[in-house]
Amino acid sequence: MSQLGRNVPIPPSPDAAVLDTVPNPHPEAIYLVRFTCPEFTTLCPVTGQPDFAHLVIDYVPKAWLVESKSLKLYLASFRDHRGFHEACTLAVAKKMTAAAEPQWLRIGGYWYPRGGIPIDVFWQTGAPPEGLWLPDQGVPPYRGRG
Numbered sequence: 001m002s003q004l005g006r007n008v009p010i011p012p013s014p015d016a017a018v019l020d021t022v023p024n025p026h027p028e029a030i031y032l033v034r035f036t037c038p039e040f041t042t043l044c045p046v047t048g049q050p051d052f053a054h055l056v057i058d059y060v061p062k063a064w065l066v067e068s069k070s071l072k073l074y075l076a077s078f079r080d081h082r083g084f085h086e087a088c089t090l091a092v093a094k095k096m097t098a099a100a101e102p103q104w105l106r107i108g109g110y111w112y113p114r115g116g117i118p119i120d121v122f123w124q125t126g127a128p129p130e131g132l133w134l135p136d137q138g139v140p141p142y143r144g145r146g
Contacts, residue, residue: 004069010076014091017074019099021064030103030129033065034058037075044114045082052112053085055092056137059105060129066100085111089121097125104128110139118142 001020002008011017037055044051055075059066074095078088089109097105106124120142128134 001067004067010073014077014081017077018070019074019095020067020070021100022067024061024063024065027063030060030132032058032060035071040075042078042088043082045084054110054139056108059102060132062101062103064100066096085119086121090123093123108137
């Protein structure tokens with residue numbers, strides 16, 4: 001771990017960010033880990049205006065867990081990054097998948113509207129494991145999301 005317990009600045013870009021992992025204390029168990037980021041921000045790649053999303057990340061770990069401080073810093077690195085909703089949502093999912101090599105991962109990117117249209121982006125690595133309790137992500141369809 002390179003960031004936990006240290007004063008670490010927000011990485012200058014998502015590509016520069018490092019996702020740390022820690023050993024899973026229960027690699028034999030099938031269980032769900034959920035990270036929720038209700039204030040994710042990035043910039044429109046065309047206008048430079050801010051875009052906001054509510055991210056819900058669910059994964060079933062194998063040998064490794066994603067360390068939460070490194071994830072927080074990684075997600076914050078998008079604040080000055082320009083990217084379309086789809087690209088940003090999948091970048092988060094793929095970086096987590098590469099770092100932790102989970103048994104299963106899904107992400108819901110619930111984007112607040114720009115130009116009157118909310119864009120929700122969903123991705124998963126495949127079918128969830130047999131016997132996994134999989135709760136709803138808990139974000140309602142857009143109706144002012146508040």
